[in-house]
Amino acid sequence: MNRATSLKISVSGVRGVVGESLTPQLVAKFAQAFGTYLGRGEVIVGQDSRQSGIMVKKAVLSGLLSLGCKPVDVGICPIPSIQVFTKQAKAMGAIVVTASHNPKEWNGLKFLNKDGLFLNYHQVEEFLDIYHQGEFSLADVDKYRIPENEENPTEPHTKKLLSYLNVDSIAKGKFKVAIDCCNGAGAVLAPWLLERLGCRPVLLNCVPDGRFAHHPEPLPENIAELCRAVVENKADVGFVQDADADRLAVVNEKGEPLGEEMTLVLAAKHVLSQEPGPVVINLSTSQAIDDIAADYGVPVIRTKIGEINVVETLLSLEEKPAIGGEGNGGVILPAIHPCRDSFTAMGLILEYMASSGKAVSELQNEVPRYFMIKDRIDKTREESYRLIKELRKKFTDKGESSLVDGMKIIFSDYWVHIRPSNTEPIVRLIVEAPSKTKAEEMVKLWRREIEGISKWK
Amino acid sequence: MKLLKIGISGVRGIVGETIVPELVMDFASAFGTYLQTKKVLVGRDTRISGPMLHEAVLSSLISTGCDVLDLGICPAPILQFMVRKLEAGGAVSITAGHNDLKWNALTFVDQQGTYLNVFQGEEVLDIYHLGKFDKAAVDHLGKLERKENYLDSYFEDLKKYLNAEAIKRASLKVIIDPCSGAGAGIIDVFSRCLDFELIPVNNDPNGYFPHDPEPRPRNAQEVASVMKVVKADAGFLLNSDVSRVSIVTENGEMLSEEFTFPLIANEYLKRKRGTVITNLSSSRMIEDVAQKRKCPLMKAKVGQSYSIQTAVNEDAVIAGEGSGSVAVLEFQPAFDGFLTMGHILEIMASRKKKISELVEELPRYHIVKEKIYCPPTKVHSVVHEVKKLFSGRKMDSSDGIKVEDEEGWVHVRASATEPMIRIIAEDKSKENARERAEEVMNFISTLVK
Numbered sequence: 001m002n003r004a005t006s007l008k009i010s011v012s013g014v015r016g017v018v019g020e021s022l023t024p025q026l027v028a029k030f031a032q033a034f035g036t037y038l039g040r041g042e043v044i045v046g047q048d049s050r051q052s053g054i055m056v057k058k059a060v061l062s063g064l065l066s067l068g069c070k071p072v073d074v075g076i077c078p079i080p081s082i083q084v085f086t087k088q089a090k091a092m093g094a095i096v097v098t099a100s101h102n103p104k105e106w107n108g109l110k111f112l113n114k115d116g117l118f119l120n121y122h123q124v125e126e127f128l129d130i131y132h133q134g135e136f137s138l139a140d141v142d143k144y145r146i147p148e149n150e151e152n153p154t155e156p157h158t159k160k161l162l163s164y165l166n167v168d169s170i171a172k173g174k175f176k177v178a179i180d181c182c183n184g185a186g187a188v189l190a191p192w193l194l195e196r197l198g199c200r201p202v203l204l205n206c207v208p209d210g211r212f213a214h215h216p217e218p219l220p221e222n223i224a225e226l227c228r229a230v231v232e233n234k235a236d237v238g239f240v241q242d243a244d245a246d247r248l249a250v251v252n253e254k255g256e257p258l259g260e261e262m263t264l265v266l267a268a269k270h271v272l273s274q275e276p277g278p279v280v281i282n283l284s285t286s287q288a289i290d291d292i293a294a295d296y297g298v299p300v301i302r303t304k305i306g307e308i309n310v311v312e313t314l315l316s317l318e319e320k321p322a323i324g325g326e327g328n329g330g331v332i333l334p335a336i337h338p339c340r341d342s343f344t345a346m347g348l349i350l351e352y353m354a355s356s357g358k359a360v361s362e363l364q365n366e367v368p369r370y371f372m373i374k375d376r377i378d379k380t381r382e383e384s385y386r387l388i389k390e391l392r393k394k395f396t397d398k399g400e401s402s403l404v405d406g407m408k409i410i411f412s413d414y415w416v417h418i419r420p421s422n423t424e425p426i427v428r429l430i431v432e433a434p435s436k437t438k439a440e441e442m443v444k445l446w447r448r449e450i451e452g453i454s455k456w457k
Numbered sequence: 458m459k460l461l462k463i464g465i466s467g468v469r470g471i472v473g474e475t476i477v478p479e480l481v482m483d484f485a486s487a488f489g490t491y492l493q494t495k496k497v498l499v500g501r502d503t504r505i506s507g508p509m510l511h512e513a514v515l516s517s518l519i520s521t522g523c524d525v526l527d528l529g530i531c532p533a534p535i536l537q538f539m540v541r542k543l544e545a546g547g548a549v550s551i552t553a554g555h556n557d558l559k560w561n562a563l564t565f566v567d568q569q570g571t572y573l574n575v576f577q578g579e580e581v582l583d584i585y586h587l588g589k590f591d592k593a594a595v596d597h598l599g600k601l602e603r604k605e606n607y608l609d610s611y612f613e614d615l616k617k618y619l620n621a622e623a624i625k626r627a628s629l630k631v632i633i634d635p636c637s638g639a640g641a642g643i644i645d646v647f648s649r650c651l652d653f654e655l656i657p658v659n660n661d662p663n664g665y666f667p668h669d670p671e672p673r674p675r676n677a678q679e680v681a682s683v684m685k686v687v688k689a690d691a692g693f694l695l696n697s698d699v700s701r702v703s704i705v706t707e708n709g710e711m712l713s714e715e716f717t718f719p720l721i722a723n724e725y726l727k728r729k730r731g732t733v734i735t736n737l738s739s740s741r742m743i744e745d746v747a748q749k750r751k752c753p754l755m756k757a758k759v760g761q762s763y764s765i766q767t768a769v770n771e772d773a774v775i776a777g778e779g780s781g782s783v784a785v786l787e788f789q790p791a792f793d794g795f796l797t798m799g800h801i802l803e804i805m806a807s808r809k810k811k812i813s814e815l816v817e818e819l820p821r822y823h824i825v826k827e828k829i830y831c832p833p834t835k836v837h838s839v840v841h842e843v844k845k846l847f848s849g850r851k852m853d854s855s856d857g858i859k860v861e862d863e864e865g866w867v868h869v870r871a872s873a874t875e876p877m878i879r880i881i882a883e884d885k886s887k888e889n890a891r892e893r894a895e896e897v898m899n900f901i902s903t904l905v906k
Binding site: 018019020023024025027028029032050051052054055056057058059061062063065066104105138139140141144146147 | 472473474477478479481482483486504505506508509510511512513515516517519520558559590592593594595596597598599601664
């Protein structure tokens with residue numbers, strides 16, 4: 001069967017299509033399973049700005065209340081702020097209603113533990129066992145708790161940001177910053193934070209109503225509006241967040257998108273120049289990070305795809321890591337919180353601009369240039385598995401390879417990474433090369449390879 | 458055995474046993490699918506489990522594509538009133554009325570503001586059993602709006618309907634015990650609306666009930682004990698959704714809840730003749746009142762849905778039950794505790810009489826209300842068996858078994874809310890009433906071991 005399912009349960013949580021698979025009943029059951037897993041206590045509940053957010057959140061609240069948990073509703077809130085708040089509030093954990101960068105008909109749940117971290121594989125497995133067994137610790141009325149609303153959930157996060165960043169230095173730059181929140185959860189914090197950093201924000205799509213003005217993934221093709229705004233307003237920089245505000249893409253002062261890979265590259269370069277330490281990134285992240293790390297003589301550790309994998313590795317290192325992240329615009333600064341955080345990313349880049357006194361395009365030119373192409377091919381999970389198996393058989397001895405997640409092969413003049421997505425019924429094909437032509441050629445080559453295998457199988 | 462009662466207009470059960478998010482969502486989704494209309498109201502009483510059901514109902518209605526106006530904590534009669542006022546397609550009322558804290562329930566209301574009738578209820582149940590609910594795509598999800606400041610609209614109409622001038626002039630002092638239910642806090646608005654001095658008891662909507670939320674003498678101690686101390690003119694007890702009222706007189710006499718309906722009918726039928734609706738379990742007082750006022754009386758099955766539906770179909774002027782429920786149809790087709798209290802105050806004011814004096818105008822009967830445990834699977838067959846006890850006598854079996862004679866009657870029926878058989882007996886003499894009830898109870902106890 002070639003049918004792509006509209007429900008996806010994975011290590012990153014649950015995602016489904018509203019009106020098809022993601023019903024209140026299903027959501028409540030997941031909330032009950034998670035509450036049963038956590039035990040009775042306070043559970044933080046937040047959401048991104050999607051139109052279906054209220055429907056899904058209400059179902060979560062009902063599920064948690066039925067267990068005698070006390071939900072604390074933080075409303076529409078950036079996911080990194082929820083992560084910091086969960087830890088600070090000493091809650092048992094959190095449920096975030098979000099489908100990250102998926103299109104608007106999707107929504108889902110992400111689950112956080114008491115440290116404000118996503119559940120790891122083992123924790124997800126335990127929790128899913130409870131879900132599948134279907135026995136939840138329902139409470140009698142004498143155990144029922146009254147739910148609460150939290151009016152200021154971003155405060156612990158912003159406090160940390162403002163004490164970490166060199167606010168005075170940034171403020172002196174009086175940067176004009178075009179910010180596109182994609183009408184997502186970032187809109188509740190980004191304009192305020194930029195003002196607080198002494199910037200002059202130009203606001204685009206800063207109403208958190210979930211009416212995504214463009215596809216909520218901050219890819220160059222989705223941010224033409226921001227590029228124009230940077231030029232028209234003569235801004236120093238443009239930022240765009242995804243719907244739950246964990247990822248950030250950057251546009252330079254000429255209105256050119258840097259490509260989401262550059263967010264972490266610039267942030268890492270700045271952080272390493274101040275305090276060198278190991279860097280943790282996933283397999284698909286740009287080679288540029290390795291080059292920069294080599295300049296500072298620090299190791300790069302590569303993990304499977306998935307935020308939690310990067311975070312777990314960061315937390316397990318003996319030597320204090322400097323920074324981590326993903327090439328998709330996810331910057332992780334352990335000094336703030338071990339999570340992807342678009343606000344930290346913004347702060348670091350502004351700080352870099354201020355301390356270097358250089359324009360974004362100049363900073364961009366100082367780092368090694370690579371071209372990355374991310375392609376996708378529709379495949380069910382089963383098909384993906386068979387495809388990877390065949391590819392491994394055929395290619396692993398052809399270059400320096402990693403089988404940690406799908407198949408990655410590093411050739412002398414480019415690398416390729418082919419892996420099944422955790423969140424969508426697709427296979428991802430990622431190629432990075434020093435030139436655009438080379439990258440395009442290699443994508444074509446590997447697409448043909450994949451199609452060939454799919455045919456004769 | 459888990460307790461779940463699916464009635465004609467909703468579902469009731471024990472929280473954590475049968476009342477769990479999934480069941481609530483399935484019923485609310487079935488109702489949303491049934492309505493095929495955009496606007497639905499939702500309100501609840503104060504019980505601690507309320508938010509769990511409330512969130513489940515909101516989520517489900519939105520998912521079926523209904524626009525929801527959330528009234529928050531709201532007495533049932535005000536919710537029913539607002540359905541018509543806001544021209545909604547229906548409402549979900551989250552309350553277990555007089556049941557204790559461990560219960561909760563959903564009641565579905567149609568666009569007239571009345572509980573669903575048998576036909577409507579069956580349709581909802583069919584959808585529920587089929588399990589095929591409307592699932593709106595993201596652009597067609599219902600919108601949720603929190604409705605504030607709607608109380609004025611209800612109380613303005615109530616003030617217009619009643620003789621507010623007379624009530625104000627009487628400067629009455631009234632104790633009200635809303636049992637920390639949906640009436641808590643709102644009775645203050647009520648007192649300002651009718652200009653009487655309010656002495657509230659248990660007026661904090663904290664999620665817990667200080668006593669059983671059933672308005673009847675055994676729960677009236679607190680009110681009765683302060684009655685004389687503060688020299689109040691009347692005392693009222695409300696259930697958790699303000700659909701029932703029982704009365705305490707100025708002397709501190711805790712009147713049976715049976716008095717509420719006849720007290721109002723006795724006066725109201727003087728100015729408005731018409732059909733009176735009651736049920737088989739209510740005191741004969743109302744029959745005597747109807748007869749005295751030369752008004753026809755009809756009996757419906759027990760429960761708000763049946764009474765109001767019959768009243769609407771028969772074009773009745775007033776309907777009520779011995780549980781302390783009264784609906785005056787020209788005001789609204791719903792059991793309404795505020796209207797009930799307002800009417801009593803109006804009668805006191807306009808006739809310049811004390812409650813004890815008004816009670817004196819009614820014939821006195823003695824009523825005994827008992828209940829006996831019976832496994833839910835046997836309840837109906839046991840009630841049927843009771844027929845044997847009365848073989849050869851005239852019986853009414855439209856709702857359980859009722860046997861009547863000149864002096865009194867006994868009514869045996871399955872409870873709609875608990876695994877119980879209810880036995881209600883009435884007689885001119887107290888001893889005989891008790892004897893009538895005991896005869897049946899002894900017989901049942903031989904059947905249920």
